[in-house]
Each structure stands twice: as C-alpha cells, then as structure tokens.
Amino acid sequence: MTGNGEEAPFIFIVAGEPSGDALGGALIRALRKRTGGRVRVAGIGGESMAEQGFASLVPLSDLAVAGIAEVLPRAPLILRRVRETVQAIRQLRPDAVVTIDSSGFSWRIAHRLRRHGERLPLIHYVAPMVWAWRPGRARRMARWYDHLLTLLPFEPPYFEAVGLACSYVGHPVIESGADRGDAARFRASHGIAEDELVLTVLPGSRGGEVRRLLPVFGAALRQLDPMIDPFRVAVPTVETVADEVTAGIADWPGRPIVLRGAAAKYDAFAASRAAMAASGTVALELALARVPMVIAYRLNRLTQIVLDWVVKVRQVNL
Structure with a gap:
C-alpha cells in the first residue's frame, strides 16, 4: 500500500478512554x-493522539465512563457518538478501522458497520478479560472483527478457539519509560528537599472513579500525616479529569502537586517511596518502576451488585 505512486494507507482509529488514547x-x-x-x-482520541497531530472527531470526555450506573445517564450521548462515528467511517472509507479497548463503545461501532454490510477490515486492540468474566464475549467479537491484538501472551487461545485471528503484541508499558524517570529532576522542579518523603497518588482517569477514590485516598493521607514528616504528595492526572482532581485534593496534607504528562509522572515514580493507585494499567507502570503500591477501587453500588454475580475472580487489579 505504500509503494511508489500508491496512495498512503488511511487508518481510522477509535479510542474511547485515556488508556486507549495512550x-x-x-x-x-x-x-x-x-x-x-x-x-x-x-x-x-485524546491528548496522546493529539500529540501526534491527530484531531479527534468528538471529545474523549464524552466517552470516558465506566460502570452501569455511570453509563446509563450518558447513554443517549454515547449512542449518538456511535452513530456519528459509523457515519464518518462510511463517508471517509478508510482502508481499515482499529478500535482500542472501550468495548461498550467500540463493539457497537463494529456491529453497526457489519449490519450496514461494510466489509472493511476491523481490528480490535486490547482483548476483553474473558478469562475472568463473561467468556461469551469472545464469540461475539468473532462475528464482527477480523483480527484482535492482545497485550498478554495467554490471551490468544481464548479467541482463536472461536475463529478470531489474534496477534500477541506485548504490553506497551514495557516500552513506556516508566522505569526511566529522573528523581533528582522531579525534586528540583518542585523544590522538594532530599529528606522529604514523596508519595504518589493516582486516583484514576475517569470522572466516576476519581470522585469515589479521592475521598478514600485523602482519608488515608490524613491518617499518615502525623506519622510522616515531612512528606509531599504527587498526583499525576490526565486532562479529562484534571480540574476535578485539582479541586478534590485542595485540602489534602502533603502539599499535593498535580502533574500532567507521562514524563512528569515517571519522574514522580522515580522519587516516590510508595504509591496509592486506582486499579488499572498504572499498576504495571508502578511495578516496572519498582514502586511499592497499594491498589484500590470503589464501584458504584449498582455496578458492584451486578459484578458480584458475574465476575469469576476474587482479586482485581489490571
């Protein structure tokens, strides 16, 4: 497709949340x-894709929600975005479509495209955790998608068994630079003395999880406050929730520092003695950076009741 005189390939990419945007x-x-x-x-996409000169058709903040109770109020907007995205794909006629994670949004796009008779290649990036819950999703994916890119080496057999071609591509965290932060640069940038302990707190990238976890992490820091002196708190975040995070940590101890961007986050990791984080990909980043961590997550009550019936594992992290 890229030989001399041939038109450059055109790929339509859909990322519905910050982790997919990365x-x-x-x-x-x-x-x-x-x-x-x-x-x-x-x-x-979002800010990571924008850094590559990518202009998103819709704001990522419209889509970055998770959980039954959180999605329901946004359902009309999300479904409208699905229709708009399908229409854009049919008008633009890309050579292939790549949907990244966000199965609730991505799969509706794939389903509608197939329902309209579109035969263009559909590729999904990030396998759903069928090994943990709802294994029937593998067969559903095989109806719509031509190929699946998996992050973990044990995932392909679950999908190949139902006829979906897979490629294990590895986890991007390994190449992220999470283990190459500069502690001295972080301390110098924020005026933190060598004898001040640094704790990193990562409350998530979606509005709902941020609202539920900020009070939990704040309470934990208040318990630590009389035991650790002096200490500073680094709070890496993403643009979609940055304002909410900034407002929510205003009364925290440790004179919290809000950080944007991967480089600042990884420098904070290098300087940190420990971290508290929302369950997710960031746990792998912290592990790669060798930062001891406490992982937490709090669901909306309705979502928790439903998941208690269908999830097959007791512990959840990634």
Whole structure:
C-alpha cells in the first residue's frame, strides 16, 4: 500500500478512554515509522493522539465512563457518538478501522458497520478479560472483527478457539519509560528537599472513579500525616479529569502537586517511596518502576451488585 505512486494507507482509529488514547498515540507513531510517514489517520482520541497531530472527531470526555450506573445517564450521548462515528467511517472509507479497548463503545461501532454490510477490515486492540468474566464475549467479537491484538501472551487461545485471528503484541508499558524517570529532576522542579518523603497518588482517569477514590485516598493521607514528616504528595492526572482532581485534593496534607504528562509522572515514580493507585494499567507502570503500591477501587453500588454475580475472580487489579 505504500509503494511508489500508491496512495498512503488511511487508518481510522477509535479510542474511547485515556488508556486507549495512550495506546493510540503509540500506534500512530509506530505506523508512521513503519511507513516512513506515509499514513493518514482519523477518528477519536485524546491528548496522546493529539500529540501526534491527530484531531479527534468528538471529545474523549464524552466517552470516558465506566460502570452501569455511570453509563446509563450518558447513554443517549454515547449512542449518538456511535452513530456519528459509523457515519464518518462510511463517508471517509478508510482502508481499515482499529478500535482500542472501550468495548461498550467500540463493539457497537463494529456491529453497526457489519449490519450496514461494510466489509472493511476491523481490528480490535486490547482483548476483553474473558478469562475472568463473561467468556461469551469472545464469540461475539468473532462475528464482527477480523483480527484482535492482545497485550498478554495467554490471551490468544481464548479467541482463536472461536475463529478470531489474534496477534500477541506485548504490553506497551514495557516500552513506556516508566522505569526511566529522573528523581533528582522531579525534586528540583518542585523544590522538594532530599529528606522529604514523596508519595504518589493516582486516583484514576475517569470522572466516576476519581470522585469515589479521592475521598478514600485523602482519608488515608490524613491518617499518615502525623506519622510522616515531612512528606509531599504527587498526583499525576490526565486532562479529562484534571480540574476535578485539582479541586478534590485542595485540602489534602502533603502539599499535593498535580502533574500532567507521562514524563512528569515517571519522574514522580522515580522519587516516590510508595504509591496509592486506582486499579488499572498504572499498576504495571508502578511495578516496572519498582514502586511499592497499594491498589484500590470503589464501584458504584449498582455496578458492584451486578459484578458480584458475574465476575469469576476474587482479586482485581489490571
């Protein structure tokens, strides 16, 4: 597709939440490297994809919700975004569509495209955790998608068994630079003395989880406050929830520092004695950086009741 005189390949990428946006940004970089820059991209993403010159068709904040109770009030908007995305794909006629994670949004797009008779290649990036709950999702995916890119090496057999071609591509955290932060740079940038202990707190990237976890983490810090002196708190966040995080930590001890961007986050990791974090990919980043961590998550009560019936594992992290 990229030979002399041939048109550059055109890929439509859909990322419905910040973690998918990070994968999308890395994917765009890799595609440009692979094609010598001769690739066109369009679709939906956030700040990581925007750094690659990507203009999202809709704001990522419209889509970055999780949990039954959280999704229900946003359902009309999300379904409208599904229709708009399908319409855009049918008008733009890309060579392939890559949907990243966010199965509730991504799969509706794939389903509607197939229902409209579209035969363009559909690729999904990040396998659903069928090994933990709702194994029937593998067969559903096989109806719509041509290929699945998995992050973990044990995942392909679950999908290949129902006829969906898979490629294990590895977890991007390994190449993220999470283990290459600069502690001295972080301390110098924020005027933190060598004898001040640094704790990193990561309350999540979605509005609902931030609202539920900030009080929990804040209470934990208040318990630690009389035991640790002096200490500072680093709070990495993403643009979609940055204002909410900033307001929510205003009364925390440890003179919290709000951080944006991966480089600042990884520098904070390098300087940190320990971390408290929302369950998710950040746990792998912290492990790679060798930061001892406490992982927490709090669901909306309705979501928790439903998941108690269907989840097959007792502990949840990634």
